[in-house]
Amino acid sequence: RPELLCGALALGCALLLALKFTCSRAKDVIIPAKPPVSFFSPRSPVLDLFQGQLDYAEYVRRDSEVVLLFFYAPWCGQSIAARAEIEQAASRLSDQVLFVAINCWWNQGKCRKQKHFFYFPVIYLYHRSLEYSGTLSSVAHPSLLVI
Template structure:
């Protein structure tokens, strides 16, 4: 099909895009403009020229408007595409300063983090992305908590965004930052509280000591008044430093932190079983 009408200038004696035709004109109404159509398109394929009557108010004696189709100019375009150039990402840099109490594994050395974790009692792992605004904001809070607990807890930060690091290849986090705590071989316990040094420190201390020691009746009553829900266990330490059931009770306390982050597991120490029952009834 021919393209729609479009103006065409006079060239080489060609007709203009439109021209009034009077009844006495010598030019045949079937004569088409004299122009060449590129690509070998036959002008006859467009059919006879269309005629439109003029409005009597604008043109006299029924003159007609001859409308010419615009020429179709096919052309070929050969794209010259260069080879893709891939620029490798810049190597990562330290996220924490060299004077920070936080060990910064900015190349994502997850294997080294696992190695030192197994040799430490309590470890906090801070997984971050250098571009992440939340990671940048939490950095100062982690440093503040580490400055108070670095003598008891190992703080390790891991860049988990660099695509060449093992952390990025093995971990698939949906958000940053992520904080994991480990107590010896138990964990991870994910911290889901506010990114504030006060709350982070409080949670770390609960992981360090998930059980509350109660040596007296007054402290027992205080526990019953302030902790709800709470779990109370009684163990005889006179015969063994780890009486039957103690390790299970300790692990259950850590599991409670892993589930909801609330300290509610405690155990009673220093009274006879009869005194304990009497205190509970009172």
């Protein structure tokens, strides 16, 4: 019976094709994240390390007297709300304080790989410490008294 043979061949081919496609390794259907963009405007006095450059943040922190580090996630509502406040403070205090913002959410940035924050934004204020090796008398150095 030729029609039975043709039907069996067609069914066999269909089963082989179905087996091939279901058992083959499927490619991941993941779209890579878009590269990050600046969180602050280009005219802002805030140094925006939007690629999570933690090394550079550490470098400028060591070189400056007073530094405010603002760790943010660009999608976070609280980070977005704090952005305007940080920018206003930086406009007023940029001659005294270096304001540095770091995107700590981008998965390829060093900040995301090294820091593990549970919430955003996170703000650190650093004041370079001064080493004093003189006498420890407030009478000898009244300027050492802090009230």
